Amino acid sequence: xxxxxxGEHKLLESQPATLERLGFGSVHVADETxxxxxMSSRAAVDALADAGVASDEVGALIYATAIAPSGLAGPTDxxxxxxxxxxxxxxxxxxxxxxxxxxxxxxxLGVNQQGCASLFGAVRVAxxxxxxEPALSHVLCVSADRLPRNAAREVVYNALSDGACAVVxxxxxxxxxxxxxCQVTKGYYWDGVALRNxxxxxxxxxxxxxxxxxxxxxxxxxADVDWLIPHNTSARGWEILAGALPFPLDRIYTANIARKGxxxxxxxxxxxxxxxxxxxxxxxxKLLLFNFGFGANWSTLVLER
Amino acid sequence: MVGLLAARAHDGQRxxxxxxxxxxxxxxxxxHSSRTEVLCGDITKPFLGLTPDCYAEVQASVTxxxxxxxxxxxxxxxxEAEAVNIEGTRRVLDFARGAPKLAxxxxxxxxxxxxxxxxxxxxxxxxxxxxxVNAYEWSKYEAERLVRAADIPWSVLRLSTLIxxxxxxxxxWNAVHRAVALVYRGLAPVVPGYAETLVDLIPDGFAANCVYxxxxxxxxxxxxxxxxxxxxxxxxxxxxxxxxxxxxxxRPGWRKRAIEPPVIVDEATxxxxxxxxxxxxxxxxxxxxxALRYFLPQLLYPKEFDRGETIALVxxxxxxxxxxxxxxxxxxxxxxxxWNCQR
Numbered sequence: 001x002x003x004x005x006x007g008e009h010k011l012l013e014s015q016p017a018t019l020e021r022l023g024f025g026s027v028h029v030a031d032e033t034x035x036x037x038x039m040s041s042r043a044a045v046d047a048l049a050d051a052g053v054a055s056d057e058v059g060a061l062i063y064a065t066a067i068a069p070s071g072l073a074g075p076t077d078x079x080x081x082x083x084x085x086x087x088x089x090x091x092x093x094x095x096x097x098x099x100x101x102x103x104x105x106x107x108x109l110g111v112n113q114q115g116c117a118s119l120f121g122a123v124r125v126a127x128x129x130x131x132x133e134p135a136l137s138h139v140l141c142v143s144a145d146r147l148p149r150n151a152a153r154e155v156v157y158n159a160l161s162d163g164a165c166a167v168v169x170x171x172x173x174x175x176x177x178x179x180x181x182c183q184v185t186k187g188y189y190w191d192g193v194a195l196r197n198x199x200x201x202x203x204x205x206x207x208x209x210x211x212x213x214x215x216x217x218x219x220x221x222x223a224d225v226d227w228l229i230p231h232n233t234s235a236r237g238w239e240i241l242a243g244a245l246p247f248p249l250d251r252i253y254t255a256n257i258a259r260k261g262x263x264x265x266x267x268x269x270x271x272x273x274x275x276x277x278x279x280x281x282x283x284x285x286k287l288l289l290f291n292f293g294f295g296a297n298w299s300t301l302v303l304e305r
Numbered sequence: 306m307v308g309l310l311a312a313r314a315h316d317g318q319r320x321x322x323x324x325x326x327x328x329x330x331x332x333x334x335x336x337h338s339s340r341t342e343v344l345c346g347d348i349t350k351p352f353l354g355l356t357p358d359c360y361a362e363v364q365a366s367v368t369x370x371x372x373x374x375x376x377x378x379x380x381x382x383x384x385e386a387e388a389v390n391i392e393g394t395r396r397v398l399d400f401a402r403g404a405p406k407l408a409x410x411x412x413x414x415x416x417x418x419x420x421x422x423x424x425x426x427x428x429x430x431x432x433x434x435x436x437x438v439n440a441y442e443w444s445k446y447e448a449e450r451l452v453r454a455a456d457i458p459w460s461v462l463r464l465s466t467l468i469x470x471x472x473x474x475x476x477x478w479n480a481v482h483r484a485v486a487l488v489y490r491g492l493a494p495v496v497p498g499y500a501e502t503l504v505d506l507i508p509d510g511f512a513a514n515c516v517y518x519x520x521x522x523x524x525x526x527x528x529x530x531x532x533x534x535x536x537x538x539x540x541x542x543x544x545x546x547x548x549x550x551x552x553x554x555x556r557p558g559w560r561k562r563a564i565e566p567p568v569i570v571d572e573a574t575x576x577x578x579x580x581x582x583x584x585x586x587x588x589x590x591x592x593x594x595x596a597l598r599y600f601l602p603q604l605l606y607p608k609e610f611d612r613g614e615t616i617a618l619v620x621x622x623x624x625x626x627x628x629x630x631x632x633x634x635x636x637x638x639x640x641x642x643x644w645n646c647q648r
Contacts (some may be wrong), residue, residue, distance in 0.1 A: 237581075
């Protein structure tokens, strides 16, 4: 749906023209019959194929979600817990996904309470699992969020899309090497609604500090970063953050903001995938992935291609 | 200042203190000695707002004039600043020209007359084409030009920004204190400037004493920088870090909030923040930006002020205490009385 259409359907808090000025053009709204398990399953199949990993080689499945309804399997309407019998509240999307994908060797866990940073949280846990359990070779991290039907599609000047992504984190891989993975939580802003302006004020300085700290731990500086792969919050917000860091705006991949909107936790991997398809990523390049989760988590992944 | 003058006045000396508001005049009159006569007037009005007879009487007897009346708000509109700081100064100069016993006209100016200049600013310099951050700076520059062109025994005193007492007591809250309050509340995400920009602030008592010394030892045609100077100022990054440290020690619960000090950014980024606040209709951040934009951009023009004339006249008393030695007390004052900072 275009931003204008969202406005016509009264699914925005801001005026459509405002969001367009901030860089948004359209968002993806999942079909009514499409649930989070189907969305994440498609992403997972692609990720396993890209990684050359068979289903039964996956030792753990980590399912990351930003919003509570995404954690339950079944039709979206059933996610409204008020109508559920108690056992129905234990119908986990992650467990169903394990079955659908044939991940017969995989234990399952979920990551939430991190908003849009949940996928990064999953990768962080995956890395820790691989470190702690020598027998483990591959961890499949999957994220999917689908807003309830007719839900508003704007959070703090950002237009939201439904979306899913998946990535295999392996002990050995020919793909991207994780140089650093970090997350900062600021619990004071747990109520992002009541403390909205305080949270907005905190966003830029905290992002700067988290990014610089992550790079320092990875033995890098901003000048060493070839690409900053963002979450698809507003292009305007990225202009400000680019100035604050400072980091060249033309090395921040913002092309998807207008055409795909903010796909909650899936932005960074969607952007990375599209950059690879466009031939923008070269071997040896240092990639900085940054995400912010409303609620309130700042998260980074530093990769080497 | 009036109190200091009254306390140090010689036998036979009288002080006429021109005060704008009647209530202010009454308050001032109640505080000081019988050597002080408080007059209710207005420098923007004919005869400085006095009756012609009073004007003439005072004019006939004064030997020194200390012109420290003016509009000091960084956010003042051009017309308002012009009316008070330029035209008001013109009227005070007219008064001074008609004072037959005048030995010294001390004009209180500001280091802000340097505007957007950078580098070392000499006391002997004024004219420049660098421009100004706000109407206050421009109006004080023009006022100083009037004084320097006047055929009277003038001295110019350029004060840096007053921040309170070196003990931390703040009697008059200004934009700097309000900026500290914004940092405390975690509502200032960005400030314009450079990490190494020197922030030159001075305590009230130091400024008052320097003004008195210049008034007493008047050397016509000289300009004095009454400021901290490079070695007593603080770098902007150190000031922000020091502010955060003081807040943490004064309010331990603040640490739990993990509030981040603002990021130092360039002019374009700072203005983009303001533009974005307006674009999205966030009235709150529009107000934050407006509270900061009239003076913080001065931090984009790093400069240091020569103080040779001041030190030569005043000696060691012309050396300000290091800002770093009392900035913490000022910040603590801002936090302990937040209602003042919200004005």
